[in-house]
Amino acid sequence: MLKEIVIWPTEENKGHERGAFFEKLANTIFTTQRYKVSGNIQFTGREFDLHCEHMDRSNERCLVECKAKQSLSSDEIKKFVFSASFDKFDFGYFLYTRSFERQVGGLIKEIQADDRYKNLYFWNAEKVIELLVASGSVADFVLNEKTLNVSKVILLYSYKGIYWVPILSSGTVPTHFSVLHGNDLSGLEDDALVHEIQDYIDEIQSLEVYQPRPLSNEKNEIVSRNLEIPDMETVTEIQSSDSWDDYKPASLKYFVGRKRQKDKIFGFLNDVKNDEIGKRVFYIDGKSGWGKSSLMSDLRERCRNQHYRKKYLSSVIDSRSANSNNFLPLAYELIINKAVKEKFIPEKYSDIKIPSAFDILGDKLSQELAEWLENESRVLVLIFDQFEDVFRKEGVFKSFYKFLLDINNLKSNIILGFSWKSEVNIPIENEAYHLWQQSRDHAFKITLDEFDSSESKSIIKQLEKDISEKFDIDFVRKVVDNSQGYPWLVKKLCIHIKKKVTQGLKVDDLYEQDFHVESLFQSDLEELSTDEVKALRFIAKRAFDDQALDITELDEVVKSETVQHLIHKRFVIKSGTKYNIYWDIFRDYLVQDKIPPIGETYLIRQPVNSVYEAFLAFAHGENLSIEEFMDKNTSSGAEGAALNKLRELRSIGLVNYKEGIYSVRVDNSDINKNYFQDYIHDKLEKHSFTLELRKIQGREINLSDLSNIIDTKIQSTKFANKTLEAYGQTFLSWLDFADVEIPNVSAAMMRRAKNALSYTPQMHPSDLEEFVVSVNNNYVLNKSKREQKLLYDSKSLGLLIYSTDSLTLTDFGEKAQRSTAIERKIIIANCAKKMEKISVAYDALAQDPSIKSRSFKNHISSILDGLNSQVYRNKTSRALYLWAMYIIETENEYNKAIQVTGA
Template identity: 25%
Template sequence: MLLKIEVAVSENISSTERGKLLENIGSEVLSVMQYDVTEEVRLTGMEVDLLAKHRLSGEVIYVECKAYRQTLAADVILKLHGAVSFKSVSSGWLLTTGDLGKDAKGLVSEWELKDPTERRKLQFYTPQRLIELLVGSKIVCDPNKLIKPNGYLYANETYLLLTNFGRFWATPTVDVSAGINQNVLLFDAITGNPITDNKIIKDISSTDTSLKELNWVSASSKCSSTLQDIKSEMQSIVSVPASDHWSDYRPARPQDFVGRKQVISDIYDYFDKVRCQDTTTRLIAIKAPSGWGKSSILLKLKSISSSKRNKKKIYFYAVDSRAAVSRRYAELAIIKCFKNAIEEGFVEKPKNDLRLGASSDPFSDPSLQELLESLSKNKKTIVLFFDQFEEIFAKQELAPLFNELYSICTSIDSLQENIILGFSWKTDGTIPQDHPAYHMWQGISDSRREFSLTPFSPSEVASALTMFTKELNQTINPQLKRILSDHCQGYPWLLKKLCIHVYKLIKEGYDQSEILGKSLNISELFKKELEELPSNELSCIQKIAADSPAEFFQIEENYGGDTVKSLINKRLILRSGSRLILYWDIFRDYVLTGKVPQIPVSYIPQSDCRRYLDALKYILGKSTITFEDLGAELKVGDGTTDNIVRDMIMMGSSESSRKKRTLSSLCATEQESLIALHRFWKSHVVLRSLISNKGSGFEVTYDEIKSTLKEVYSTSQFAEKTWDIYVKRTVEWLAAIGIVIVNGNYISHIPDSSAKDISIKPRTNVPRFSGNFFGDAPPPVVLEVIQLIASGQNSKSELTKNGKRNSIYVLKELNMVTESNKKLELNLIGDIDYTKWLATCVLKTKNIEAVISIIKSAKDIKTKEIGTILAEKFGYSWSDATKARYGSALSVWAKWVTNLPVG
């Protein structure tokens, strides 16, 4: 018999009074052993629970009382040892109601190998030893002599409950059909007689004992059968559902699974380490937002475990937690997992019927001890995974389940046997800190191994689209493939939704070229699904979303079997055990809120903003234009026109018919177009990353933006020239729609920017946001303007009118001035020579650095050649005339700055 001890009190009992219950029983034991006890003594620098002095020998002992449910950490023992040594008492005793953790067990085992004289300085009374001490001292009766009524199958463990109502023995009884504890009987701890007083039973059952959720019965009552309840609850243990075919929204079948090779390899490596006892971790979590393939990975892991290579090593069992109906769900899942493993021949059946102990020590029964010993001996591992576990936290009646599971987790962690408990956990949900689910998840954080899923890489997206091609049984148009890849942003759920949408359209007879020109807006797809439902099915969907997971029979009763059947056939709802859920968490959230998850945009436009805005201006007010008309208007070729059209589709401004080569605007007005553009760039992953890393209102350089781009697009292998083009293009766009301001090499974020503050300007008026210094005005003229601004002649319009526009532009490029209310102000702090300041700023620019280097290596080089070298080095698209102009201007600046007197 396994003996346990718990301090169990009513809600209104303070923690101080709770602790006294254990201290009181400790005092009684010590008194029997001829000790005089002083309680709650304050010694110099420390507090002790009990200080006892032997009446005959004068020996003084220090007693630490720990009324714990959880396992004890090693530091409790180290602290006790330190106190005994420092205070020079004869001995230190530890009385604990909680078992020792693995590190604490190691310390105790090591200590008890010492010689008797030394060992006597520390004595440890863990639950089993403490009860033996109490029985030996005649403070409680022997639990083996309890007067138990017939008709029950008693569990292997018996509990001594120290309560504010008295001391009692409590013995759980086992439900034979399920192999789990079902009822609990109460006995007087002194006499061993069964308690028949219903008030006392009710009082004890209302304390915070770990047996609270069991069915408390009187020994005088007739043994009642709960077989039907257990059968019903066992039906809630269902496997993770798999899709029937590729276009099913449920988790992917193993044969449809793509990608995640590294994380699967890492997980299996971890399984193997547990199997061979090469790791002490027994808890695992697969973490990711909704729709990133957590359930699909579990099905893939099960498939790999069933392979010829692994089927004798790993038994993998994954359950859909959304079907849970009671706090016993975790216990029942463990029993079902083990029974299935036995039935499938993975492990031999124990000599005795399989039984699970209490959640605080579920593997204490001899049947499970035998099973675990077999796993260890044969180097086999059983993995039980709870999928969608966090989904049930909203069900108030299931809150105790999380406490039960926490106890099971700590027990598995302490056992260090060949069993792994796993969870797939959604990272984009929130759980209140006062909920048991939060306590459970945080409580096991140091004991679990975590594997996080990332968005699909470009190669994984490509693999998924290759599979889509096979299902479609026709080659996907390369442009359509590129659009699907761009739209999905690497999100597995979004890629699947878009592919299934395209798949259905093609099966309905649409040509791929007709689909090419449509922006694949996920909100619109969800909206369309709901709009096509009759009112009764829509109401049913909304109710299931609100109650998810919803009771099948209740929904069927309220909305009719035909409605439920129709929604199941449409794959919009799924049945999991006795519960109903929507086919996707993301779809459920859309039904409830009308919103889809925020999807950062990662698409980089292929055309520059000036051409795009010209195209936007041209198309407004026209119902439809041809690609040829657009190309002729912008004076560009077919390739550039196609890029502009693709950009307009991706940024939500237009849609096109590739088959007819026509383009039409999705926005009726210029303001609508700008709002669409503004929304696109506000959601862009580059901007979000800059805000995340630098803060809202950031100020960065072009090089910092390049670093951000490289970080965001880490899987892309672009040449430096391409990176520079993308940096320039991104900044031009952000500046053109008012999200940033460019001052020379510095880009400043405008946190409260709005589409209302901008307009589509003619191409000639769109400023050049290069972030470089090109020397548009000579040094003496620029110095003159600095002096004018310093003297108070800082009106931009007046200076421009007097021919100083290029000098103003130079100062902005160098970040030497700031414009506010059409006034210019020098960005100068303190008293400094203007010439030295200008030279210092110019020397920091990459163009001047390059020109100085070029001139040093070839003194007689021509200015056009300098421009040509710069264009090649930095990727500038300059004509021959521009090369000559900028080569000359920058040469003037380079010679000026190098010829200035030192100091």
């Protein structure tokens, strides 16, 4: 029978008071042995609890150290041994209110085997109680009980009196307790005091009170009339998926990725098996929906394979079903019974008893099991999923913390694991806060991060196999990028796609689907009846408030038939006797009507002005082939460039594509700049880049911040640093166009982004003029550097379009060729004035014609921002000066010609 001493010194129950009160109890033992006791003395800075001198044997001194705490360390034993030896005490006594843990007990055995320390004694609770009985301080505990077994007895030494508190059970797990007077074993009849004692002792708080009635002329016996054994809560393991699109944790067949984390877990298990690590607890840290449950399910199933089945056995418990302290003993009982059933451990261990919820490993048979596992190199792994739910229940988390300490102190082949939702924060004023911090310190940490693109693509491949379709690279990129590395989101998107395909939607039409998370959740709810939505929200609210709907409540608060429909449609899952929503994120959405700020993710590659012009092309026809689009958007360039712009319009949801035809998704009256700006504004407000930029506070945002965001969020492709900067500048120009404000993005940074993307002329105006005159649609490109610059300038000004091997003059280009020299110049000048940098340069020179080329850069500094090289700044300034001068001279010449003609 396990024994323990519990100290209750005062109503306040402060730590130092418990120690002093225990010393008072120890005093009675040594006083009866004719020792004169002094308390709390110091030698050279070291404090001892009791210093005793024998009244009859002169000069005999002993040191007494009293520990009334939850757990001992080996260092405390070593410190006691040193103090007793160094200060030359004749005897030393170390008193503890519990049983010595395995590691401490092992050290004590080593000390006792050493003749140098034969004068040192270590007394656990059982020995202290034996001496208290011998001293007459308490009666010897004897209890005859025919129905219930005594699994543990507590001696409560309190300011209210001394009491025996037996913990009773009818099976493996304790169910009842009684309170008996310490001096005569009579039952305590003061119900109020019994409940006070129950509130004080954690491990009896969830047990039923069992009042003893001593029979005459016999030793105390608990009368077993009208004994009611309380129902035990249901403890279940997590379920695993039957298919890839099942919302339950992924089974081994459908589990993807996470190689690094799996290697860490099995590396830890192997280190424990080989006794190469001190810790016996691990935890998996990750955000909601990142696959913690799936990783644990994978671990459990891998332990069953040919390679591991004789080394490891794992149970993964769903912590959401936890109601009381009995949850942990029942979970331990579950893994023991499972191990016996699967012949992983001998059948005799099915007889293991659990003394109390705070001494789960206290039975001698559990200690034997620990040794057997070590000798056989086998490991039991008991894991608690959804562990944050344990810390929400005060009656459970204290018991768990004690279990964790006992597992670690045992240092055997029994491992404890748990998952933790990283976004859950326990307030510092909460009693569980410090226990959680200490729990983490005792545990080996495994962190789950976002999916990489290959892991996301593995989920997409499961979808492709299921629907017998092969997606093109653009669609795969859209799914991967929109999932942003969130495992739950890529799975949700793929399930959504399967659902739409099943409903008859073609894969081509899926490209334009809105992949915003809130839209996906709303789509789910639209499939349900009003009663089903009402029931779903009720179940979500109960789970959100840590009061999950129980099976016993069905048909009282919600119809059983409705719940079964929701389970069949995979909106609700059953865990033990409890009902919950399939995902915490969806549960929170149902309760709070909002989702975490995830946003949409897509990479904008094209300049905003060119995409806007492409949008306007649909004003001349709402359904266009690529050829018709190029005809109506004369600045679109070659077919490849035109397709890039159309792809951008599809990506942002303004254009559909089906069977070779591009169709605008808005009314013809909305094809204008105001609508485009408003639409892009709303779209970019939800963009993940925008949301991430707004998280940066307290400093100015620079371009490298945005580059890092793009690199993190775009999972489908890896880019060079310069490419990331270019995409960052493009995104900033879109934000500027749509008037989306980012508080810490300076105007100068926006300006630099626009300047980096806007057109800078490469050639002298007269060279361009000569080139336009000399070419035609049959012109053969020689691909020289000079020609490439002339082509770039001509295309930017809208005079021609070209591809790798052909050239076509635009309407402006053909008109320039047909015109007189002065008319040609004015056409080119007007085209050039539409370019932002040239326009700024023109305004500066027109305002002050006396400006010289050398100092011109000082007057156009706003459009030179973002040009880091001084040489390039000078070169750009010189080119812009020449073009500004060309336009002014052309306008003057043209005006004079008009005047002459008019004259």
